[in-house]
Amino acid sequence: MNIKRLAAFLLIVVITLGVVAWSSPGLLSKVRLGLDLKGGFEILYVAEPIEAGKEVTRDSLIKTAQSLEKRANASGVAEPDVTTEGTNRIRVKLAGVENQEQVRELLRKPAELSFRGPDGKKEMVGSDFVEGAAKVGFDTANRPMIQIEVKDKDKFADVTRRLLNQPLAIYLDEEQLSAPVVQQVLTDGKATISGNYTFEEATNLKDIINLGALPLKLTEKYTQSVGATLGQQSLEQTVKAGIIGSLLILLFMVVFYRVPGIVAAITLITYTWLVLLVFYLMNATLTLPGIAALILGIGMAVDANIIKFERVKEEIRSGKSLLSALKSGSKHSFRTIMDANITNIISCGVLYFIGNGAIRGFALTMIVSILISILTNVLFSRMLIDLLIRSKLFTKPTYFGVKEADIREL
Template structure:
């Protein structure tokens, strides 16, 4: 018996389980829940320009989505999900919202770019500026600045004359983007906005001014509401079903596969924990389809362990030693496992690329679970199994689910 390998096995398992025990409560608490679990509502908007004949560009669509997200943030909604779809659609998911009608009314209003005086008076609108004329340049000190041009020169002259020496605030809805000081009366309809900007800040302000001349109208195409009670009930039932299924799977592995089943149980628990860690790291949102993919991933992980364990049993029945059987069984099962996982990843990638909303969440969880399953249930499980076999603690084939009578002579 090799005491060092036995100690190493138990030390690794204790360290992993200690990490799981310490971090899991916080990880579970930090997981973002989608509106189907937390309650809230989802709206799919079709976007069109307010002024007929003007195009809906990818930039204006993206800027509108950013505006909607900022509006939701200003209303105190935690972590709103706002995504663009296709060339003219925006999907908004707002979880944990109680005053749905009020929020929908505020969200739906077109984003408005305004230029205001110190007293809050709206002196100019985004539509007063020449579309696409705003450009980023550099002043004599090599600091970024934005050059702009207006459609009505006389109106701009009056505004600059009125506010000379005062700030002209640039607002998107009620959010102030900048407040440059009017240095002189401008008569040619052109001006520069300078200040202590980084290049990225100047570029964002330039894009906002250019897109401010293209306000978009939102029309609700689809809406879905989920009550907080219903969402919480769905979460509880799903988690309960997942826990019961996982416990039954682990018992099955322990009863039918003995030592490989023990290692499989350790690697599956490690896999589930790592998936939670990755979810927290990428700040992903967990939905019902995501939980389904999570549980399905456990099934795939179990499948990988069963294939390996059965291959090892076949090698033992052929008369090989336990160590030789483990090496040969792992080698032969690896191709089968990787073939299945690679095809699943391809399917998940296709779903993620062409899908939207819950479908993409399912696909992302599936792909992550496959990668982590290979790491834990192939490589980590193989490492632990080798430690136990080389320790000479489990020499008999019965520990691997094979009876002596089933073994053929080489």
């Protein structure tokens, strides 16, 4: 018996399962859950320009989505999921929301850009500025500043005359973005906003002014609501079904494939943990379709193990040694496994780019699952079995599910 090979196998297994057991509780608590598991609501908005004759640009759509995300954060919603779709749609998913109507009312109203005096009075609004005229420049000290231009020169001159040497604060909704001081009366309709801005801050303020305070009107096209109790019930039932199904799969592998089945159980546990870890690192949201894809991925991972182990058993029955059977069986099964996985990745890629919402979540989970399955249930599994065979602890074919009577002479 080769003690070093056996020790290496045990060390790898103990460390792997130890890390999985130690980190799983914290990992599961940090994975983001979708509204179908946590409760909440989803809204699909159709964006339209407030002023007739205008167009919904890509920049205005993105800025509006960012504004909706900020409003959701301000309302106390943790980690809202706000995405743009097509040329004029925004999808908002808010999980764990209790007062849905209040949040929906907050999201529904258009964003408003305003310039206010010290008394809070709105002196100018976003539509008072020339569209696209705001630019980022630099002063004599090479500090970023914003150059702006208004439509009504007389109105601007009156505002700057009344507020001379006073702040004219810039607000987006009720959030103050800046508070520059009026240093002179401006009669030509042009001005500069200076201060201790970074280039990024100046660019962001310039974009907001150019977009006229996100001049888009949002109309609810589709709404879906899931109660917190129903979401929790769905999560509990899904987890319960997943655990029962996984245990039955692991039991099946151990009973029918003996030692390789035990190795498969180890790699399947590692595979599931790695999928959840990748989801956490990607800051992705786990939904019911995502869990369905994860369980389907476990089934595909089992298929990969079965294809490999059956091929290895055929090689053992042909009279080859265990090590030769492993090498030959793994080599011949690898192409079949990779062909199946690549075709699945291609189909999931098409689903991801063409679909939306739950379909994209399902496709993304499947792609991640397939890639991790190749690493764990193909490469990692072969390495562990190779160590066991070379340790010479399990030398009989029966340990690999093959009866000695079925072995043919070479």
